[in-house]
Amino acid sequence: MDKEFKALRIREENGEYKREIVSRKIEDLPEGEVLIRVRYSSLNYKDALSVSGNKGVTRNYPHTPGIDAAGVVEESSSDKFKVGDEVIVTSYDLGMNTDGGFSDYIRVPANWVVALPKELSFRDAMIYGTAGFTAALSVYKLLASGQTPEMGPVVVTGALGGVGSIAISILSSLGFEVTAATFDATGDEEVLNELGASNRISKDITDDQSGRPLLRPLWAGAIDVIGGNTLHTLLKACKPMGSVTCCGNVGSGDLPMTVYPFILNGISLIGIDSQNCPMELRQKVWDKLAAEWNVYKHKEQVIESSLEDLNEYIDLMLQKKSKGRVIVKL
Incomplete structure (x- = not known):
């Protein structure tokens, strides 16, 4: 597949880290069993660190941050997921050293992928996110x-x-x-x-x-x-x-x-290690968030950003002035 798509890329230039929206191809993505068309992502503190060149989060650049993603399976070589499945990917190495959710597409190992509970929309899943x-x-x-x-x-x-x-x-x-x-x-x-x-x-x-x-x-x-x-x-x-x-x-x-x-x-x-939480417990917690724990009373004040407008919210987070949740609509 040689489809082109847009992604936020961070590149290192003379010790400084530059942000830009670029055009990429599916073949540019890392190896993995599941290709996902991302519908929503969200902004987390690790993303802000990755954007700013924190080598404890991301070792190599250029890189696409975004430790959260929710979307639809577009290709799968795993028997766990099929084309059209609605899924969530959070944690593991997504957005850290593996190109992440600030992108129209991600490709990841099947054992990183969680089935989206039927009670959750993509948007609500990313309001929760990591x-x-x-x-x-x-x-x-x-x-x-x-x-x-x-x-x-x-x-x-x-x-x-x-x-x-x-x-x-x-x-x-x-x-x-x-x-x-x-x-x-x-x-x-x-x-x-x-x-x-x-x-x-x-x-x-x-x-x-x-x-x-x-x-x-x-x-x-x-x-x-x-x-x-x-x-x-x-x-x-x-x-x-x-x-x-x-x-x-x-x-x-x-x-x-x-x-x-x-x-x-x-x-x-x-x-609390949400990054490497076992899959059985991960699915159980997501199911609770979709049902009896789906009680977050601040959803109407969630900020929805495009990739192009994300920079200002990243800067606020780095300045420790952010409040609530920022989600990214792809």
Whole structure:
């Protein structure tokens, strides 16, 4: 197939990373059993890092970012999928070192592909995307650890971002009292209330600088996207036998702390790896997002962008000024 299509390409030029919309051919795509015509993608922090030349995300350029894609199978050499199947691809190496979803077409291994649940449209699937899947996986693991609404409030950091806002919606629908942790304690009250947050705290409360190994318990559990001292604070101010999930390092990848929250209060720290999550669990979580956990109350405020207009939203994300979800219509 020699069909031409458009894609966002990032190229390295004298140490700088340039973005441009280019024309490509199917034969330019990497090897894989499944060729997918992309209908929607979404913008994630890893995409912004890839665009800016972060070699921890993408090693070689030129490259097409986009760690999420939803679309229709156009060719398949796998017996798992046939032409016309509606599918989702998120995580694994898509958009990192394998050309990703900011493109009309992707070609990927069959074992990266998830059947799109019949209750989800392409658009809604990408409103969730990796961020929504990560939020849902965090809630799933929190529940599996024994966390219940009766234990007390759960704090969600990055509450106005993709993972945080969706996690709040799911938790509140399950009867949890949710505390939204944001950069400051002012503004966006209406949005947080719509998402289901019961109250809100500023980053000062989740970024303790006292140096104490334990704090007075303030919450029963947490979902954290920040890492570093924020994660440390969440652990040492958690009520005994609570659980804290960790899925990000926007603040820092370091975690300098004592073992006291674990050995004195029985706190569980749960790592969330949405990139390499086993396929059986991945499909189960997507099915929940399509059904009883399809409760995100912020869909009407999702920003829909074309490839041509995506640059401004990438810049906002790199400046840590983005809010909610940006999806890309191909």
